[in-house]
Amino acid sequence: MIIKGFILIVAPFLLTTLSFSQTDSIELDELPYSFPMTIRYENNKAEISHINRIRLGVLAEYMILHPSMKILIEGHVCCGPQYRVSKRRARSVYKYLRRLEVPREQMDYVGRSFDEPKIIKERNEDDKNLNRRVEIELISR
Numbered sequence: 001m002i003i004k005g006f007i008l009i010v011a012p013f014l015l016t017t018l019s020f021s022q023t024d025s026i027e028l029d030e031l032p033y034s035f036p037m038t039i040r041y042e043n044n045k046a047e048i049s050h051i052n053r054i055r056l057g058v059l060a061e062y063m064i065l066h067p068s069m070k071i072l073i074e075g076h077v078c079c080g081p082q083y084r085v086s087k088r089r090a091r092s093v094y095k096y097l098r099r100l101e102v103p104r105e106q107m108d109y110v111g112r113s114f115d116e117p118k119i120i121k122e123r124n125e126d127d128k129n130l131n132r133r134v135e136i137e138l139i140s141r
Contacts, residue, residue, distance in 0.1 A: 031138075031141070032058045032059060032062050033055070033059065035136065035138040036135040036136060036137050036138075037055070037059065037135070038133050038134070038136075039052045039055075039056075039093065039133060039134040039135075040052075040129060040132060040133050041089055041132045041133065041134070042132070043132065044082075044085055046085065046088040046089045046091075046092045047092070048092055048093065053096065056093065056096055056097060056100070057100060059097070060100035060101070060102045063097075063102045063107075064101060064103075066141070067103070068140060068141065069106060069138070069140065069141055070105075070107065070138075070139040070140045071107045071136050071137060072107070072109070072110065072136070072137045072139050073090045073094050073107060073108070073109035073110070073134060073136050073137075074090060074111075074134065074136075074137060075087055075088070075089035075090030075091075075110070075111045075112060075134050076113075076114070076116060076117070076118075076131055076132070076133050076134070076135065077114055077131065078114070078117070078122055078128035078129070078130075078131035078132050079114070079122065079128060079131075080114050081113045081114050082114065083111050083113040085111075086112055086113045086114075087109075087110070089111070089133075090109035090110060090111055090134055091109055091111075093109065093134050093136070094107060094108075094109040114131070118130040118133075119131055
């Protein structure tokens with residue numbers, strides 16, 4: 001796939017903008033991220049941070065250009081079962097990608113609650129932060 005014009009490249013803590021003239025182009029065969037893609041949250045929150053909105057924007061552009069790509073959005077929590085919060089987190093990412101015009105057929109979401117923690121015995125706030133997340137899994141490319 002060839003993109004002409006303007007491209008925004010985002011790394012987890014780095015934002016770089018590349019600008020091209022109309023005659024220049026860039027080849028985009030590589031995925032913009034490694035998977036699973038992880039989005040972190042504050043306790044009991046489902047709001048997507050600014051940097052994660054930028055990351056999701058890059059993912060959305062890529063998915064629109066690659067209609068065979070499918071993802072599963074999984075919400076997770078810390079501190080024990082909280083199914084509603086985990087589903088709300090996953091749904092917020094799904095809705096955001098829909099607003100960016102990613103077709104429904106390319107994604108699904110589910111709340112996993114505390115069923116798949118990164119850290120089973122949370123001993124401190126850092127452990128809890130690792131469990132408060134949404135993971136975006138690549139189902140097909």
